[in-house]
Structure formats: structure tokens, C-alpha cells
Amino acid sequence: MVYPNVDPQPNLPALESEVLAFWEGDRTFVNSVEQRPLDDEFVFYDGPPFANGLPHYGHLLTGFVKDSIPRYRTMRGQRVERRFGWDCHGLPAEVQTEKELGISGHPEIIEYGIAGFNEACRSSVLRYTSEWERYVTRQARWVDFDNDYKTLDLPYMESVMWAFKTLWDKGLVYEGFRVLAYCWRCETPLSNTETRMDDVYRDRQDPALTVAFALDNGDRILAWTTTPWTLPSNLALAVGPDIEYAVMEQDGQRYLLADARLGSYERELVGATRVGTVLGSELAGRRYTPLFPFLADTPNAFQILAAEFVSTEDGTGVVHLAPGFGEDDQNVCNSVGIPTICPMDSQGRYTAEIVPWVGEHVFEANPKVIRHLKDAGVVIRHDSYQHSYPHCWRCAEPLVYRAISSWFVRVTEFRDRMVELNQQIRWVPEHVKEGSFGKWIANARDWSISRNRFWGSPIPVWKSDNPDYPRLDVYGSIEQLEADFGVRVADL
Ligand SMILES: [Zn+2]
Missing domain, CATH: 3.90.740.10 (Valyl/Leucyl/Isoleucyl-tRNA synthetase, editing domain)
Known part of the structure; x- marks a missing residue:
């Protein structure tokens, strides 16, 4: 066989587009999932991005790494479903919406009206999904956009309730009055991870x-x-x-x-x-x-x-x-x-x-x-x-440390087990195992998971404010809410 002549000055972007067109016509990605057996699944967890802004270099760079692992597993014969997700909740959505509405801070949001504010958040959080899809597809990454999930979907939020209740039943979640890094502009505590980010x-x-x-x-x-x-x-x-x-x-x-x-x-x-x-x-x-x-x-x-x-x-x-x-x-x-x-x-x-x-x-x-x-x-x-x-990684104001009531996951309870299991993980590069990651989990502290926000998944706790009748109930599903309150909620 004679090897065909190769253009010494190929137009690489054009070649890439040809490959993408071939994959699309051939349904290569869909087939690569469907042809693999259901009982040999490899699960790949990907943190969902915010779609209220365009992807930047950091998203694309890590996207290549996130693409390589599932492809490798696919080539080894495993079934790797890759449902894309969208992070829709929390401070980034609120900050963007505040800008668009020309308001700033907690009191102005109250004055504007929480319901109207949340509606504005809902309409802005998915603004750039089609641009994201175009970028991610163009970078040759294989993901399933057709069966995507959104953190504002009711079933997703109900899964957060379930996770919270499961931790509660195991005694792994509690309310504490503890000193945390706190942003007075965003009016929320920050986790230890958030104060260890670059440029903080x-x-x-x-x-x-x-x-x-x-x-x-x-x-x-x-x-x-x-x-x-x-x-x-x-x-x-x-x-x-x-x-x-x-x-x-x-x-x-x-x-x-x-x-x-x-x-x-x-x-x-x-x-x-x-x-x-x-x-x-x-x-x-x-x-x-x-x-x-x-x-x-x-x-x-x-x-x-x-x-x-x-x-x-x-x-x-x-x-x-x-x-x-x-x-x-x-x-x-x-x-x-x-x-x-x-x-x-x-x-x-x-x-x-x-x-x-x-x-x-x-x-x-x-x-x-x-x-x-x-x-x-x-x-x-x-x-x-x-x-x-x-400083606050979102708004750049100097933080303060202050005692605040917050819900914590009792990480210290299973820290030793995490350190033990880390030994079974193969790290690339290897020094991360005992280095930054190993040190992080060895020194892990209880994790503050609640944020003081308008637009987010609620903490599913009902707490009596009458000191004569103290009572606290934690709900793990919409069904449990309905059983106690006689109302079936359509949103959380
Ligand atoms: Zn802030």
C-alpha cells in the first residue's frame, strides 16, 4: 500500500472540523457509549460550570484532561456516560443578577422582592448554554448535552435534601456557632477551600x-x-x-x-x-x-x-x-x-x-x-x-473572621478513613498524594456547607423558634414534606 501524500502545510482547523463532522455523522460518541455493556460502567464526576458567563481558558484546559480519562476507559471497553451539568445556584448567579438589575446587597434585594429577584436569577443562569455547547464540542470533547441536568431542577434539589437527611441520620451534620471567614459584602461565610484559592x-x-x-x-x-x-x-x-x-x-x-x-x-x-x-x-x-x-x-x-x-x-x-x-x-x-x-x-x-x-x-x-x-x-x-x-474571591473585599451560625458536615469523624483510602488512589503527578492533597485531608476540618443566600438549594430543616417547644425536623424528600405540611411543593 502506498501511503498517501501528506500536505506539508496542513490547515489544522479545517482538519479538526472534518473530524468533528465525521463524528457527528457517524454518531461516534453515542455509539461508543451504547455499544459498551451496562454492567461494566465507569463513572466520571465532573463539577458543573456556571452558564451565566462564557467559558474561559481554565474551563477549556481542564476540559481536555476531563475528556482524556473517559476516552481511555471507553477504549478499555467500559461504558462511560457523560451527562453534562449546569451549576445554576448560589452567589455567582446572584452577583450577575444584581449587576443586571442595578441593585447591590442584601437590603436592596429584599426591597426589590425575593420572588422577582429569584425569577431574574432563573432567567440569567442558563443564558450561555448554547455557546458552551459550541465551545466544548469544538474542543473535541465528548459529552452528552441532550440529557443534561441543572442544579435548579426539582429532582436535583430533592437529591440534595436526601443527601443532607442521610448525613443527619448518620450524625454527620450539625448546626454550630463557629468562627468562619466571612464576606460582609456578599453576607455569607466562606469555606476553608474558598479562602485557599488563588489571589485570595x-x-x-x-x-x-x-x-x-x-x-x-x-x-x-x-x-x-x-x-x-x-x-x-x-x-x-x-x-x-x-x-x-x-x-x-x-x-x-x-x-x-x-x-x-x-x-x-x-x-x-x-x-x-x-x-x-x-x-x-x-x-x-x-x-x-x-x-x-x-x-x-x-x-x-x-x-x-x-x-x-x-x-x-x-x-x-x-x-x-x-x-x-x-x-x-x-x-x-x-x-x-x-x-x-x-x-x-x-x-x-x-x-x-x-x-x-x-x-x-x-x-x-x-x-x-x-x-x-x-x-x-x-x-x-x-x-x-x-x-x-x-480577600473575598468573588467580590475582592477584605474578609473578616467572625462567629456565625452555620451547618457543618462532621468531616473530622471520617478524616482518618479518608487518609487511609487516599493510599489506594493513584495520583498524577505522584507528589500530590502526600503533598497538597494528602496534607489537606489529613488536616481537614468540619465543613461549613450552608450559605446565606436567596437563590439556592434550601437546607431542609424545620426548627421551632419557640423556646418553650424546642423541636427540629430534617426532611429528606418532597413526599416527607407533603406528609407533614399537607402541601406538595412544585419548587424548592
Ligand atoms: Zn464577597
């Missing part, structure tokens, strides 16, 4: 304040913070149990800070003499006067606690604790019976407890808090501090 950490200038807390014997202990707005919510101070603290005397006043941090405070401590040394473990239990009167009646508060996480890398070796605004803070404070108090509303503004600044956004209140503390004579140093700070 960016440089930001914040005020850095060293303040003096008055101990029960009149000595002053110095703490350093880059979030002065959390100082009105201070409920304790943390020291490292094995850290040595220097007692410095200046003009008859004694100051305490970590020995290792003295060098950074030479200017403030000029003329001071060292009169003693004390270990963090010896300071634990000492009481101090609150900086502000707002939370003065909080039980067990305003004492020094020993905590292993305290370091002498920066600051004074003394950490101010606001359990409503820090995970470590919450853990340490709760362990001695100090409650979690979070005087901030859903849009990042002080609530009624913080009397002089109620309704002010915490970032804007920073200068006022600092001014107040300066007037009170407790600010030892005021700097500007540039640090890497997490």
Missing part, C-alpha cells in the same frame, strides 16, 4: 496598635493587634506558658511584654529598667480591667490565659482575644467558660452592644476606636502594618 491573599495596609491593659496590681501588660476594631470585643489575653516575660519599670510604672520582643520596643521603653522576669504560666489567671465597658459583665472574662499558639514572632508575645472574631480566641476562651460574643451584624457593622459606634462598619470604625484609646492614654504605639490578608 493580597497585601493590605492595616493599623497596628500596641495597647496597655491594666492588671489587678496596677502593672500594665502590652498586647499588639492589627484589628483595632476587635478591641471593643476583647474578653481575654493570651500568653505562651513557656515564654519569658520581662517586667520593665519606667517612671514608676511597670510594663510586661515578652523578653524576646524587648528589642522592638526600645523607643517606647527608653530609660526603663528591668525589674523582673515572669513565665507565661505564672501570669495565667491574673485579672485585668477591660478597655471598654460594653461587655464588662461577661462571665469569666478579662483574665490572662495560657495558650500554646502564642509566639514571639511579632507583637509583644501577648495576644488580645475576641472569641467572636478568631478561631483560636474562641477555642481558648470557651475552654474556660467565656462565651462567644460577636457584636457585628451581617454587613460588618457594630451592633447595639458597641454603644458609641453602633451601625458603623468595623473597618471605618478603626480610626475612632484608636482615637478613643489614645484619649484614654493606653496606646503605647500606633504603626501602619502591611501584611498578606484574605
